[in-house]
Amino acid sequence: MTDIFDISDEKKFNTAALELYRLHSEKNPVYREYIALMGVFGNEVEHYSQIPFLPIDFFRTRKVLLDDVEDIDFFESSGTTGSTDTTGGEETTGGAGTTGGKRMTNSERTTSRHYIADFSLYEKSLLQAFTHFIGAPSEYAIVVLLPHYLEREHSSLVYMVKTLMQASGNKHNGFFLYNHEELYKTLLELENIGQKTLLMGVSFALLDFADKYKLSLKHTLVMETGGMKGRKKEITRSELHATLRSAFGVKHIYSEYGMAELFSQAYLLQGNKFRCPPWMKILLRSTYDPLEIISEFGKTGGINVIDLANAHSCPFIQTQDLGKLHPDGSFEVLGRFDHSQIRGCNLMV
Numbered sequence: 001m002t003d004i005f006d007i008s009d010e011k012k013f014n015t016a017a018l019e020l021y022r023l024h025s026e027k028n029p030v031y032r033e034y035i036a037l038m039g040v041f042g043n044e045v046e047h048y049s050q051i052p053f054l055p056i057d058f059f060r061t062r063k064v065l066l067d068d069v070e071d072i073d074f075f076e077s078s079g080t081t082g083s084t085d086t087t088g089g090e091e092t093t094g095g096a097g098t099t100g101g102k103r104m105t106n107s108e109r110t111t112s113r114h115y116i117a118d119f120s121l122y123e124k125s126l127l128q129a130f131t132h133f134i135g136a137p138s139e140y141a142i143v144v145l146l147p148h149y150l151e152r153e154h155s156s157l158v159y160m161v162k163t164l165m166q167a168s169g170n171k172h173n174g175f176f177l178y179n180h181e182e183l184y185k186t187l188l189e190l191e192n193i194g195q196k197t198l199l200m201g202v203s204f205a206l207l208d209f210a211d212k213y214k215l216s217l218k219h220t221l222v223m224e225t226g227g228m229k230g231r232k233k234e235i236t237r238s239e240l241h242a243t244l245r246s247a248f249g250v251k252h253i254y255s256e257y258g259m260a261e262l263f264s265q266a267y268l269l270q271g272n273k274f275r276c277p278p279w280m281k282i283l284l285r286s287t288y289d290p291l292e293i294i295s296e297f298g299k300t301g302g303i304n305v306i307d308l309a310n311a312h313s314c315p316f317i318q319t320q321d322l323g324k325l326h327p328d329g330s331f332e333v334l335g336r337f338d339h340s341q342i343r344g345c346n347l348m349v
Contacts, residue, residue, distance in 0.1 A: 001339040004279040004308040005128060013281065017048035018306050020315045023066070030054070030062045031183050031314050038291065049283060049293050053318035059261050063136075070246070071115035075156035075260040076147075078111070078227075088181045112164035115246045116158070117312040122165050122263045125309040129277040130164065133267040134198070134254070141190055145201030145209060147177045149298075157225060161200065170195075184213045187220065194219055199248075202227035204242055223254040229304040237272065237333070257333060260347030261317055263309035273330035279308040282323070290318060297327050300334060313339045 004014035024031045035052045043052055065071055101216045130137060136223040141269070144161050165173045172190060176183045197220040201209070204263070206224055222244060255268035262293055264272040266282070276282060284301030286292035294301040303321040308318070325330045 005124060005306075006320070011236065013278070014048050016279070017051065017315070018045065018310060019305055020308060021045060021048075021051050023273050024314060024316075027066050028067060029067055030058055030064045030312060034058070040303045048281070048306060051306070051316050052291065053285070054314050055290070055331045056112070056261055056320060059114060060110070063115060065115045065268070066312050069117040069312050071117055071332045074154055075109050075116065075159070076116040076152070076154035077113075077153065077260045078346070081193045100272045114313055121309050121311060125277070126160055126163055127167055129265055129267070132277060133269060133275065135206055136257045137164050138169060140168055140196050140198045141170040142168050142200065142234070143172070143174055143176065143183065143186055143197075145176050145205040147187070147205050160258070160265075161301060180212055183209065184215075187215060187217070191217060191219055197221070198223060198227060198332070207240070210244055214247055214249075216249035219247070220250070221254055222248050222250055223256060223313040225256050259319070262305060262307045264307045272332050274324060274333065275330050281306045281329070282325060284323065284325050285318065287337070294325075297325055300324055303331070303333070303339065
């Protein structure tokens with residue numbers, strides 16, 4: 001198999017994607033069943049743009065995993081909207097779960113689960129992409145605002161941050177819930193000693209903090225990971241970033257695009273364009289036909305993700321997000337499908 005972390009061009013990406021497609025079309029029961037229903041077979045696909053993408057809702061209703069691997073754990077979505085959170089580094093997986101001592105069937109569970117066979121793949125993908133886009137974690141003190149998420153045992157966002165903190169090793173690393181004054185004092189201390197710092201947080205928590213404190217951060221990057229989750233009035237990303245830039249005295253607000261069903265993340269460094277690591281790629285599909293890939297740049301479509309780090313679950317995910325793709329491979333996230341936009345073949349889900 002191709003080493004996905006050694007991919008440097010389109011040819012290598014296509015080779016690796018086709019290898020995984022053939023593997024999953026044969027040995028992933030859920031994916032195999034889906035593409036058979038769609039009338040697509042492994043030997044008909046010659047390029048990654050022809051690969052069918054599995055609707056993300058299957059992670060809520062089924063156990064999406066190769067049939068010859070054992071799962072050791074899972075990431076789980078928050079389930080606050082009854083579907084997967086795809087804008088804030090959130091969590092997921094399929095199979096039966098429990099709540100309040102009652103065992104749930106797949107059809108009863110509203111959260112999405114991503115079963116994990118190998119955490120090392122997730123960690124390598126995370127750390128290499130973070131280093132590529134942001135810098136080595138060891139350069140940063142990492143302080144994080146994650147109220148609600150820390151209370152959840154299988155949060156991929158919490159696991160992501162813990163992995164980054166472990167790689168950082170900085171004595172000032174820390175999680176903050178609602179203790180905003182302590183966070184404020186910590187940021188001032190780090191600024192005073194000139195320590196490079198990463199302040200990460202879900203959108204509503206950063207806005208709450210920004211309402212109380214104003215800062216002029218010179219050595220700190222601020223990264224929002226999405227996730228208003230009904231806690232505040234929904235606003236556009238540009239409005240969110242403008243508010244945070246003003247409150248924290250920074251030129252740019254960074255952002256991370258991830259979800260429980262993926263092992264890899266894309267990053268927004270400035271402006272409104274997210275960029276993927278070399279083993280991850282975004283394609284857009286028609287809102288009318290999930291098998292039709294939009295080839296024209298600048299058009300709006302449903303976001304499909306190829307994440308080659310998803311070697312054991314499914315590397316080809318059809319999300320519920322809407323976006324635009326640019327010629328350099330970067331993409332914008334414009335929002336989510338609503339029921340009026342789910343037409344035609346999309347209703348097969």
